Amino acid sequence: MxxxxxxxxxxxxxxxxxxxxxxxxxxxxxxxxxxxxxxxxxGALPAGATAEGVAVGDPDAPVTIDLYLDFQCPACAQYERQAGATIDELVASGRARVVYHPVAYLNRFSSTDYSSRSSAAAGCAADAGVLPRFAQLLFAHQPPEGGAGLPDDQLVALGAQAGAGPDFAACVQEGRYAGWSRSVTDAASRAGITATPTVLVDGREVERTAEALRAAAAAG
Missing domain, CATH: 1.20.5 (Single alpha-helices involved in coiled-coils or other helix-helix interfaces)
Known part of the structure; x- marks a missing residue:
């Protein structure tokens, strides 16, 4: 044994x-x-969102574009005017999906924390399935730096113009996604994003022009 x-x-x-x-x-x-x-x-996450942002477009698209935007940022509004149509085209064709990261870096330029409020409202627009159009309208009606920013009732009106449903107003007014806005901003900061707009194509930063975006998407 x-x-x-x-x-x-x-x-x-x-x-x-x-x-x-x-x-x-x-x-x-x-x-x-x-x-x-x-x-x-x-906290609560908008439809299709993670704690870092909201993806729009075909999840199987061969290219991913990450857009870090602040709705108080004049350079972001300029980028929307230059490249917005290109982004829409890439998404509509199935070539790319876009991950929106609506950060709130510029609250100090508003007396009512407009960056945070508009970022949270973008979460409400994601719930309603109208985030890209709502973002376009926010930039088209961007308030000047140093002021109060757009009031909530105007954010609600822009959401309605974008096609958001009846729950959008309550979502904005109660600040439903304020916690999510902070999370998106913190995640961007941890990722080393220090300026807006920052545009990444498959994880690589590209110049802030429509031509650079199109070329990077074609190479992806």
């Missing part, structure tokens, strides 16, 4: 194996908790 110690060594896991399993379990738990914390910090 074999010694008991020999049987234990053959049938039981080694100390090294047990430690490795524990490390994997702890790592998986930490990752899961990190995902949970990110979702919890964002």
């Amino acid at each position: 074999k010694p008991r110690s020999a049987i234990i060594r053959r049938g039981g896991p080694s100390t090294t194996t047990v430690v490795a399993v524990l490390v994997l379990v702890l790592f998986a738990g930490a990752v899961g908790f990190g995902v949970y914390r990110a979702g919890a910090a964002a």
